[in-house]
Amino acid sequence: MTRYTPDLFAADHADLTMIRRDIHRHPETAFEEQRTSQIVAEKLASWGIEVHRGLAKTGVVGTLKGKRPGQKTIGLRADMDALHLQEKNEFDHASVHANKMHACGHDGHTTMLLGAAKHLAASPDFAGTVHFIFQPAEEGEGGARVMIEEGLFDVFNCDAVYGMHNMPGLRKGNFAICAGPMLAASDSWQVTFKGTGGHGAMPHMGTDPTQPAAQFILAVQGIVGRNVPPTQPAVLSVGHIHAGTFGSPNVIPSEVLVRGTARSYTPEVRALLERRLGEVAAGIAQACACEAEYKYFKRYPPLINSVEQTTLAVEAAALTVGRDRVDPNTPRITGAEDFAFMLEKKPGAYIMIGNGGAEEGGCHYVHSPLYDFNDEILTTGAAYWVNLVQLELGDAA
Ligand SMILES: [Zn+2]
Ligand SMILES: [Zn+2]
Known part of the structure; x- marks a missing residue:
């Protein structure tokens, strides 16, 4: 099978950076992600992906069937919301809205999943179906729970679901995950x-x-x-x-x-x-x-990674950046994450991707007014998603 490394996505890097910075500049908070979900829906549609809108107000689900026959379906999830926080960065793509800021990198998460969607739509060499789930309101409001209550998994059955979050303090593009309980x-x-x-x-x-x-x-x-x-x-x-x-x-x-x-x-x-x-x-x-x-x-709820899907996530990360850059036994985190609601319903795995470590000059932690998502890892995240789809659906018949 093909091994998707970040450099295979190099041609898309400038485009993805533009999308990420545009979303960063226009942050939207819980259930008000109108502009962001419009961008997501338009991009998905422009690549020929079937788009469903309206779950939890601003949620977007893109559905892509592989060109080979297969019954298996997986969900890949990104969050779209920003925080109520006054940004203190002064770069060009700093927030134009007072007291709203993408201080948790959900702008990057959305963009990485878009990068993967674009690639998979162009070459859907897999058997089965991928649902790209873009959810609102991760920060405190439980947008994932609302999407589920409004029928997410009834309309879009998923045999497994996967999520990803950036992590300041972890070397850029490295991955960290553990099976079982990972977040509180x-x-x-x-x-x-x-x-x-x-x-x-x-x-x-x-x-x-x-x-x-x-x-x-x-x-x-x-x-x-x-x-x-x-x-x-x-x-x-x-x-x-x-x-x-x-x-x-x-x-x-x-x-x-x-x-x-x-x-x-x-x-x-x-x-x-x-x-x-x-x-x-x-x-x-x-x-x-x-x-x-x-x-x-x-x-x-506690975020609990299932063993089988965690193994696949580790393999996908190893294919992306090499096994030496993947920690499969990372210590638990006392923070929480509403992707846990999805993992209560479906088996799956949630992985952390490094946003920059101390040895690289470090970066501000999430929820800091000086935080910024590291655009250098956009293609790494996109490659991870594509590797994961290949592992999940590549050989299925
Ligand atoms: Zn956050
Ligand atoms: Zn977050």
């Missing part, structure tokens, strides 16, 4: 401790919710230390406390609100954190003659 579940939770409150000089006349709140905040770390298996990572952090009025230190408040985040890597640990936070809050509240109102918000 990101949930939030809140407890409102309720008492009667009252005069600060007469605490015995009422019930004081600051007591259980204080004990609870310390007890939270006991959940990680005593309930979660020591071999499993988990994080519980308190991020917000609110009670009373600044001008009234002599008033015992009647409510104390405590909010925090929960990170975990397996559905079991995730469920454990959800259950124990509620139990600990209720138990401590009862001990203090108060009540606890508890809410747990499931945001993004």
